[in-house]
Structures are given as structure tokens and as C-alpha cells.
Amino acid sequence: MSTTPAPTDSAIGFFERYLTVWIALAMAAGIALGSFAPGVVNAIAAAEVYSINLVVAVLIWAMVYPMMVGVDFGAVSGVARQPKGLMVTLVVNWLIKPFTMAFLAVLFFDTLFAPWIAPEDAAQYTAGLILLGAAPCTAMVFVWSQLTRGDATYTLVQVSVNDLIMVVAFAPIVAFLLGVTEISVPWSTLVLATLLYVVLPLIAGLITRRILGGQEAIDAFKARVKPLSIIGLIATVVILFGLQGEVILAKPMVIALIAVPILIQSYGMFALAYGAAHVLKVPHRIAAPCAMIATSNFFELAVAVAISLFGLHSGAALATVVGVLVEVPVMLSLVAFANRTRSRFPSHS
Numbered sequence: 001m002s003t004t005p006a007p008t009d010s011a012i013g014f015f016e017r018y019l020t021v022w023i024a025l026a027m028a029a030g031i032a033l034g035s036f037a038p039g040v041v042n043a044i045a046a047a048e049v050y051s052i053n054l055v056v057a058v059l060i061w062a063m064v065y066p067m068m069v070g071v072d073f074g075a076v077s078g079v080a081r082q083p084k085g086l087m088v089t090l091v092v093n094w095l096i097k098p099f100t101m102a103f104l105a106v107l108f109f110d111t112l113f114a115p116w117i118a119p120e121d122a123a124q125y126t127a128g129l130i131l132l133g134a135a136p137c138t139a140m141v142f143v144w145s146q147l148t149r150g151d152a153t154y155t156l157v158q159v160s161v162n163d164l165i166m167v168v169a170f171a172p173i174v175a176f177l178l179g180v181t182e183i184s185v186p187w188s189t190l191v192l193a194t195l196l197y198v199v200l201p202l203i204a205g206l207i208t209r210r211i212l213g214g215q216e217a218i219d220a221f222k223a224r225v226k227p228l229s230i231i232g233l234i235a236t237v238v239i240l241f242g243l244q245g246e247v248i249l250a251k252p253m254v255i256a257l258i259a260v261p262i263l264i265q266s267y268g269m270f271a272l273a274y275g276a277a278h279v280l281k282v283p284h285r286i287a288a289p290c291a292m293i294a295t296s297n298f299f300e301l302a303v304a305v306a307i308s309l310f311g312l313h314s315g316a317a318l319a320t321v322v323g324v325l326v327e328v329p330v331m332l333s334l335v336a337f338a339n340r341t342r343s344r345f346p347s348h349s
Helices: 019-036 038-046 054-069 084-112 119-133 141-147 152-178 187-212 215-225 227-250 252-279 284-295 299-310 315-340
Strands: none
Touching (some): 038 227, 054 141, 054 187, 054 215, 054 227, 084 119, 084 152, 084 252, 084 284, 119 152, 119 299, 119 315, 141 315, 152 284, 187 215, 227 252, 227 315, 252 315, 299 315
């Protein structure tokens, strides 16, 4: 596996250095857009195929493509020589994360928040959080990996393995935790999302590498297209907040209550995965993306399933949307923490 040098202040671009500020402005701009230009938001929302918004898909593609240009398939064999990071991700995502999310949802909505939330609403919010906890991230993690100078090839392998497991494990885990015998999973959404967010950008990245030829030309091209990731992220946040601005303004207290278990889950899973990687002496270029994958969620799938099972205006759908709103600021804080603690991990293995 290739190594990635630790970032320096001069290596971090202007947009990256002040990314938290841009995201905050993007959130405000999205809410304003949803409030004052609902026609624009409705037009964006209507551009869907199999519950996937095509505008958001293009923006996520822009985020992922620069990362894929850095993927060197000649180094994929190195993953087999460094299995610890992959194992940490898989254990956390499939043996721990769905069940802790269900536990936290029941704890807060059935017990701690019971005085403020009706039982029928509590059950809906619990269902939505279960859907979030059972769907590990597919696309956005490439952005978090890039911001922590993660190994592009290893990140791709981790995401691909999680996608394969998700195809067979998502429905049974959700069905078990929801206490039902069967669940209608939009497989077309899962397949299309994987194609849009992973397969097509990967093919484009491989073609780009072939056209560019030498590593020096590849590095120069990556530097030129790198801003696409940040621009795509900011534009995506604007759209997501525009789509949900009305709900955010109408139910601020409910949004805050739903966010509590999501925040605890997110920081807890990161601490578990990042700590395990540290104990196992996993190199930082693998440990950071490993923890990011264990923390973030495949919100497109969670939202789609919530809508198909419980309805567009259900509490379950609202809970999955809150997951989207919480994820960006949480992941940015974890990116900053991972970068500050880089020196505590081995740089090689």
C-alpha cells in the first residue's frame, strides 16, 4: 500500500482550512432557500429515480471522483497484508453499531424522553434510527477519507466489502430489530446508489489515470480537481437543508431530541473504532477512514426505506432526515480530531 504524507498547513487549501465556516453558511443558505424559493427546492426534489435524487447524486459524484483518481489497483493486494483496519470496520458496522443504535433509541424515546414524546411518535423515531444504524456509509466516506489523507485504495476496498455485506445483511438486521418478519427493501435504490456513488466514479478515475500516465501528471491533476470535493459537499448541504428547511423550522425541539441519541452513537462508534485501530497499531492512513466508515451512515438508503415502510411524512422518515442534518458537522469535528491525533499512530506498517 502506498503511504500518504502527513498534511501540513501549507498542504491544506483555503476551503479545507475554513470548511466548518462554509458548512455553517451552507446550512443557513439551504434553510433560506427552502423558505424563500420553494419552487427551486421542489424542482430539485422532483429529479428522482428510484428514490435517489439525481442532483444530489451528481454532487456526490463530484465529491468522490477526485478520490477515485488516486486509487491504484496495483496496490489492492496490500489490503490482504493489512487486514486489521478492515476487520475493525466490519465488526463495528455489523456486530455492534445496529444494536447500540436500537438500544439508544429505546432508552431515550421510551424512557428518558417519554414525558415529551407520544408513544406512537416514539416508536416511529426508534424505527428511523434503527434504519440509520443498520446502513453504513457508501459515498460521503470518500470525502472524509480524503480530508484525513486516508489511503484511497484501502478506503475503496472497505466501502466495497461493506456494500456486499449490506446487500444480504441490511434487511435481516432491520427486520430483527423492528420485530417484524419481513421488510420491503428498495433493492433498486441500493444497486443504483452503488453504481452512481462508487462504480461510475471508480471507472472514471481509472480511465483518467490511464490517460494521464505517469504519477507526476496524476498528482498534478488531483491537485486541480480536489476543490470539486469541497464544492460538491457544500452544494449538497445546501440542497439537503433546503429540502428539509420547513421541518427544521417547524419542529426544532423534536429535531434536537432526535439528534441526542444520534450524536452519542456517532461519537461512541468513532471512539470504539479509532481506539481499536490505535490498540492494533493500524497506520493512520487506514485507521482514520476505518473509523469514519464505522461512524457515518448510508442516509440515502435509510431515508428511502423509511419512506417506503412508514410514509413520507412519518416520524421514521423525519428521524432519518435528522441523521443527515447531524452527520456533516459531526464528521467534520471527527476529521479535525483525527488530523490532530495523527502523530499517535504509526505512519507505516
